[in-house]
Structures are given as C-alpha cells and as structure tokens.
Amino acid sequence: MGLLDGIRxxxxxxxxxxxxxxxxxxxLFGMSTAYVTMEADLGYEPxxxxxxxxxxxxxxxxxxxxxxxxxxxxxxxxxxxxxxEFVEDAHGYTWVVLEDDDVEDLITSVHFAADTLVxxxxxxxxxxxxxxxxxxxxxxxxDESDRYVxxxxxxxxxAYYPFAPEPGEHERDATAEFKLQSVLDGELDLxxxxxxxxxxxxxxxxxxxx
Amino acid sequence: xxxxxxxxxxxxxxxALVLSIGGYSALFGLIVLLSPWKVAVAVFAVVxxxxxxxxxxxxxxxxxxxxxxxxxxEDYPALFDTVDRLARQADMPRPPVAVIPSDEPNALxxxxxxxxxxxxxxxxxxxxxDDELDAVLAHELAHCKNGDSTVLTVxxxxxxxxxxxxxxSLERMNGFALFLGYIGLVIVxxxxxxxxxxxxxxxxxxLARYREYAxxxxxxxxxxxxxxxxxxxxxxxxxxRRPESDLRSIAGLNAFCIVPSGTGLLTLPWxxxxxxxRIKRLRKVQETFEAGSKRD
Numbered sequence: 471m472g473l474l475d476g477i478r479x480x481x482x483x484x485x486x487x488x489x490x491x492x493x494x495x496x497x498l499f500g501m502s503t504a505y506v507t508m509e510a511d512l513g514y515e516p517x518x519x520x521x522x523x524x525x526x527x528x529x530x531x532x533x534x535x536x537x538x539x540x541x542x543x544x545x546x547x548x549x550x551x552x553x554x555e556f557v558e559d560a561h562g563y564t565w566v567v568l569e570d571d572d573v574e575d576l577i578t579s580v581h582f583a584a585d586t587l588v589x590x591x592x593x594x595x596x597x598x599x600x601x602x603x604x605x606x607x608x609x610x611x612x613d614e615s616d617r618y619v620x621x622x623x624x625x626x627x628x629a630y631y632p633f634a635p636e637p638g639e640h641e642r643d644a645t646a647e648f649k650l651q652s653v654l655d656g657e658l659d660l661x662x663x664x665x666x667x668x669x670x671x672x673x674x675x676x677x678x679x680x
Numbered sequence: 681x682x683x684x685x686x687x688x689x690x691x692x693x694x695x696a697l698v699l700s701i702g703g704y705s706a707l708f709g710l711i712v713l714l715s716p717w718k719v720a721v722a723v724f725a726v727v728x729x730x731x732x733x734x735x736x737x738x739x740x741x742x743x744x745x746x747x748x749x750x751x752x753x754e755d756y757p758a759l760f761d762t763v764d765r766l767a768r769q770a771d772m773p774r775p776p777v778a779v780i781p782s783d784e785p786n787a788l789x790x791x792x793x794x795x796x797x798x799x800x801x802x803x804x805x806x807x808x809x810d811d812e813l814d815a816v817l818a819h820e821l822a823h824c825k826n827g828d829s830t831v832l833t834v835x836x837x838x839x840x841x842x843x844x845x846x847x848x849s850l851e852r853m854n855g856f857a858l859f860l861g862y863i864g865l866v867i868v869x870x871x872x873x874x875x876x877x878x879x880x881x882x883x884x885x886x887l888a889r890y891r892e893y894a895x896x897x898x899x900x901x902x903x904x905x906x907x908x909x910x911x912x913x914x915x916x917x918x919x920x921r922r923p924e925s926d927l928r929s930i931a932g933l934n935a936f937c938i939v940p941s942g943t944g945l946l947t948l949p950w951x952x953x954x955x956x957x958r959i960k961r962l963r964k965v966q967e968t969f970e971a972g973s974k975r976d
Binding site for chain 1: 685690693694697753757761762764765767768769770771772773774794810811821822823824825826827828831890891894895897898899901902903904905906907908966969970
C-alpha cells in the first residue's frame, strides 16, 4: 500500500476512490497479437465471440450513455460486420456480446464500446472484457459439451487473466490457466495477483453471458 | 457522470481523528502523571501489544463473539457470488464471508487486511431483496477497504479502557470494598476513568459516525444504486429493536455493523448516524447522478 492509499484508508475515502477510479483500457490491445500466439503455440482458436461486461447505474444519464454505445456499435456493424447484442445476466450485469470471426474487429468494437462509456464518465462501471477461445480438448470428441477458455481483461486492474471453467460444476481448470499464463506472459499485460482472477461463471452450459 | 467526492466529509474525518488523538493524550497523560516513568514505559508497551493483538485478531474475536460460521461457495452460492462481484467492482480480492446464525437482520465486518471477514446474519438474507443485499454487502466491503475495523479499534481504545475501568470499579463499589478498605482506590479509579471517558468518547463516536457515512458513499460508488441502500437502511431500521447494550461487553471495539445491533453484538450505542440522515445523504448522491443528464 502506497502512502496516498494509506492516507485515503485512514480518512475512510479508499473504498469510494477505488470504486470510482476510471477504467484503464490501455492494455486491451495486447489481445491483437496474443490471439495469434494462442493459435500458433497452444492450438486455441478464437471462438469468434467477445463480450464487454459492466454494471448499471441508477440514473437517466447512464441510460443515455448506453444508448450511445448501442448506436456506435450499430454503425460499426455496417462497416465491419461485427454483430452486437445487449444481454442482461442473472446478476443484473449488462453484457455487450460481439460476434465476428475477425479478432481484430472484435477488439476494436470492445474498445469503442468501452471508450464511449469512459468518455461519458462511466469508466468505473466497466468490469471486464472477455475474449472466448475454443479449447483444443474439444477436438478429442470424448466430451459433448463445448469447452471454452477465456481471456478476461479487468478494467479495474488494467490487466488480463485467464479463466478456464470446467463444464458443469464451478471448477476451474488450473492446468489450462497455468499454461495460458506462462505462454502469454509478456505478450499480454497479466494480472500478477491471482486473488484478482475473478471467475465469471456461466449460468449453465455456454458462455458467461448466456 | 462526475463522481463528486465529499470534501466536507473528508475534513470532518480529519477533525474526528484529531479528537481521537485527544483521547490518547488523556490516557497517556494519566499514565505518565500517576506512575514513575519506568512503569509508564511498561504500560505503554503493554498498550501497544494489546492493541496489536486486538487489531490482528479482530476477525477471530468476531467469529467467537457472534458465533459466525465461515462459509464456502457450496454453502451459500448466491451470497458468495454476490460478494465476488462486488469485490471485483471495488477492486479488492474477495474477503472471507461468514454467516451468523441469528434472526436479527444485520451485517458487519472485522479484521485487518485480507483477513477482514464480512459477516451477515441469516435474518439479513431473509429480509432483504437482491439489490438491497448488494447495497449492504457493498457497505461492508467499503468498511473493509477503508480499514475501519483497525481504525476504530485503535481510535476507540482509550474509550474502551475507560469503559472497562469505569464499569469494573462501579461493580466493586460495595460493602466488601469498604470493609477491606480499598474503597478509596475504587472511587478514584471510577472518577479518573469517567474523566477519560468524557475526553475520549466524543472523538470515538464522531469518528464512528463519519466512517458510516464514508462507507455509505463507498457502497454507492460500488453498486451505483443509492436508492437500494436507502431502502435497505429503511427496511432494517423499520424493525423496532430496542438496544440493550451491555457496556461491559467489549463495547467500542467493533462498531461497524450496518445498523446498530439490538442484541449487544459488539456495539456501543450512538456509533451510527440516524438512519434518516443517512438516507438524506444518499438522496443527495442520487441527485448528483441525475444532474449529469441535465447538463448534457
């Protein structure tokens, strides 16, 4: 803890300051080279889907900002063909789900959406951007269900971390996550503190936003 | 939206901290005044050690006093996941979560660093709806982040010492003491500790109240929903519970329940601002949220 953090804590301002600190979308673009490595070195293929997760604010102004995001993404769809869909999950979080086989376009769209919220002053509401990859274990055919691994970009921390859910129960595939971490370290800005590797559990089968 | 930080609250917090230092100078002044310097140094060392233990073991103390049971995800998946989500938004690792087997709806947090435990009662889980529970948990996470358990344990220490000494000496003011002839000492102790209480109590109470306001603001910063917290407070407050606080329980140590507890769980009365005032402040935050849309 730095000196400033210490003072904030003693004054009882740390919770407020940290929760309202603006998002850090800078290192999001690391994904634009990382996905090549994912495929070349590990055999993980991009699943053609990414999503942006944010939490609501109880205000009209926020709804206006969301509308702006919607319009920007709709305009983008004409240009790049990236389909965008707004989904609300069971926890009350909103997801912008983007579909495009071109990973570059996905990253650009995620960044656009995030940036729009940041510019409207809602950067602190951004939780994570999630990029889905198909697990090569899929190809073995012994498992019927789709298995994915995810790179989660935390806007609070400005860093990526891997998330490999096991299908069914709430368990993580630690081996896969370790592999991802070791191979992509350096290419992506990784979250060092594993206490911040928050899971984003899917409701049942499928992606966390489904 | 521009998040407006509350400078007035920050200034008052400084004032409250200074007031609390007043309690300490009174405590140490008394020690230095009443004892030779070697004893004073020894007492000083003991105070530091006791404080360090209280701060470090606040979570164990809480488990012990409230009979809280630490939970895993399997026990209460919804609660566990909610804390997960809120902690992520608050930018902190998920703290340990515990459930207190009590019907009285309340929540509290205690401990230091990553050993700060967030406790909720079964009654709380039954009483509040999802948004309200989010708000209350966020309030507790804000307490964690602000280190309120540690700050209040340390700042409230002179008050605690005064309360313990006062109640102890009042208890011993009886015929037995008169008979054995130490009544004089007991009376002196009672007067001295009363004086210490008068000096130290205002700082502790004011500080505890401002920590509550700060945690309310922190909670709203985390959930983005001032109204939900206001409703939760109204719901919890609406249940009429007479406080029957026993001053001899380790009062003043841990004053960070979401609302003052009626069962004398670790609390001193008057540490929480009136709920009406807290709700009024939350309404002001909501106002600034909406002001954003008028500006554009």
